[in-house]
Amino acid sequence: MVMAVDENACHPNVAGPSDLRKGHGKRECPKVGSPEREEKQRRAGDIVLTGPQTSPRKGYGQKVPADLAMVKEVDPLPWYSMADLDVGMRLGSGKFGSVYVARDRRSGFLFALKVLHKSQLIKHKVEHQLRREIEIQAHLKHVNILNLFSYFYDSDRVYLMLELAPGGELYSLLQQRQRFSEARSAWYFKQMVEAVMYCHSKHIIHRDIKPENILIGLKDTLKIADFGWAVHAPSSRRETFCGTLDYLPPEMVKNAKYHSRVDVWGLGVLLYEFLVGKPPFEDKHGGQEETCKKIKKSSVQFPNFISREAKDLIRKLLAKNHAERPSLLEALNHPWVKMNCDGHAEMLQKHYGGYLPSK
Numbered sequence: 001m002v003m004a005v006d007e008n009a010c011h012p013n014v015a016g017p018s019d020l021r022k023g024h025g026k027r028e029c030p031k032v033g034s035p036e037r038e039e040k041q042r043r044a045g046d047i048v049l050t051g052p053q054t055s056p057r058k059g060y061g062q063k064v065p066a067d068l069a070m071v072k073e074v075d076p077l078p079w080y081s082m083a084d085l086d087v088g089m090r091l092g093s094g095k096f097g098s099v100y101v102a103r104d105r106r107s108g109f110l111f112a113l114k115v116l117h118k119s120q121l122i123k124h125k126v127e128h129q130l131r132r133e134i135e136i137q138a139h140l141k142h143v144n145i146l147n148l149f150s151y152f153y154d155s156d157r158v159y160l161m162l163e164l165a166p167g168g169e170l171y172s173l174l175q176q177r178q179r180f181s182e183a184r185s186a187w188y189f190k191q192m193v194e195a196v197m198y199c200h201s202k203h204i205i206h207r208d209i210k211p212e213n214i215l216i217g218l219k220d221t222l223k224i225a226d227f228g229w230a231v232h233a234p235s236s237r238r239e240t241f242c243g244t245l246d247y248l249p250p251e252m253v254k255n256a257k258y259h260s261r262v263d264v265w266g267l268g269v270l271l272y273e274f275l276v277g278k279p280p281f282e283d284k285h286g287g288q289e290e291t292c293k294k295i296k297k298s299s300v301q302f303p304n305f306i307s308r309e310a311k312d313l314i315r316k317l318l319a320k321n322h323a324e325r326p327s328l329l330e331a332l333n334h335p336w337v338k339m340n341c342d343g344h345a346e347m348l349q350k351h352y353g354g355y356l357p358s359k
C-alpha cells in the first residue's frame with residue numbers, strides 16, 4: 001500500500017507496532033524538537049510504497065509524487081497508556097480479546113477500546129495482519145467506516161482505540177428483527193456501497209463484508225469495522241500497477257482490474273442477508289461442502305416476499321463471472337436503490353434517522 005513508512009515511528013497514525021513481541025510499555029518518542037525526532041518526522045513525510053502485495057523489494061522503496069499518494073499526512077496523536085484511561089463496560093469479546101467502553105481521563109472523550117492479547121496474535125500468526133489493519137485503518141476517514149483513533153501496546157497486549165458505535169452490532173439487530181424491510185435494507189445497502197466505494201478509491205479491498213463486521217452509529221448510520229482481512233489492491237488509480245510486477249502470476253496481472261469485484265459479491269451476499277435474514281448459500285445442515293458447491297454454482301433462491309427489483313439487483317451482484325458484476329456506481333444507480341432511497345430521503349430519515357446529504 002502507499003503510505004508513509006518509518007519502521008520505528010512512534011506516531012501511531014503512521015506506522016503499526018514495529019514488533020509485537022517486544023514489550024515496550026512506555027512511549028519511546030524522542031522529545032519534540034530533538035534532532036532525532038525531526039529526522040523521524042522528515043522521514044515520515046516521505047511517501048513510500050510498501051505493503052503485502054505491492055511492496056517493492058527491500059531497499060527499493062519507491063517514492064511516488066504526493067498527489068498520487070493515498071495518504072494524507074495525519075496530525076500526530078499523543079501516545080496513550082492504560083494510565084490515561086478509565087475502562088468501563090465490556091461491549092463484546094472474541095478469539096483475540098474484548099472490546100470495552102473507555103474514556104480519556106483528561107478530556108472525558110469516550111471511545112471503544114479493543115484489547116488484543118499478543119500471545120494469541122503470535123499463536124495464530126496474525127501480527128502482520130494486525131499491523132496491516134492499523135496501517136490501512138489509520139488512513140481511512142469516512143462516516144460509514146469505524147474510525148481507528150490510535151493504538152498503543154504494553155508487554156502483553158495491543159490496544160486499539162476505536163470510534164464508539166452506540167448501536168452495537170448490526171448482526172444483533174438483524175437477529176432481533178429476523179430480516180429488514182426493503183426500505184431499511186436499501187438505506188443500509190446504500191451506506192455500505194458508499195463506504196466500499198471510498199475504500200476502493202484508496203485501493204483498499206475489504207474482503208470480509210458481513211453483518212458481524214458492521215456496527216451501528218448514531219442515527220442509524222452504519223460503520224464498517226474490522227479491517228483484519230483487508231488488502232491493498234494491486235492496481236492504482238491510473239490502472240497502472242504500483243509496486244513490482246515481477247512476482248505476479250498471470251491470473252493476477254490479467255484480473256487486477258476485477259479484484260475489487262470481490263467486494264461487489266460481498267455486498268450482494270449482505271443485501272440478501274438483510275432482506276432474507278440468512279446468507280444465500282447457507283446449507284441447512286451447516287455443511288461447508290454444500291455451501292461451497294452452492295457458491296460455485298452461484299445458485300440463489302429467493303423467498304417469495306422479495307420484490308422483483310431486489311432480486312434483479314442481487315442476481316447481478318452475485319454474477320458468477322466477476323467481469324459481469326456491476327460496478328459499485330452501477331449498483332447505486334440500480335432502480336431498486338433509486339426507488340427506495342431517492343426522492344424519499346426526508347421520509348426515510350424521519351422513519352429511520354440517519355444523515356441526509358447536504359444540498
Ligand code: AK7
Nearest residue numbers: 091092096099112126129130164165168225226228
Ligand atoms: N459498540 C482482531 C483480531 C485479530 C479487530 O478486531 C485483527 C476491529 C473494529 C472493531 C469493532 C470493535 C465500537 C466495537 C462498539 C463495538 Br462492539 N467498536 N463500538 N467493537 N476493528 S474490531 N478490529 N482486528 C483484529 C486481527 C488480526 F490480527 F488478525 F488482524
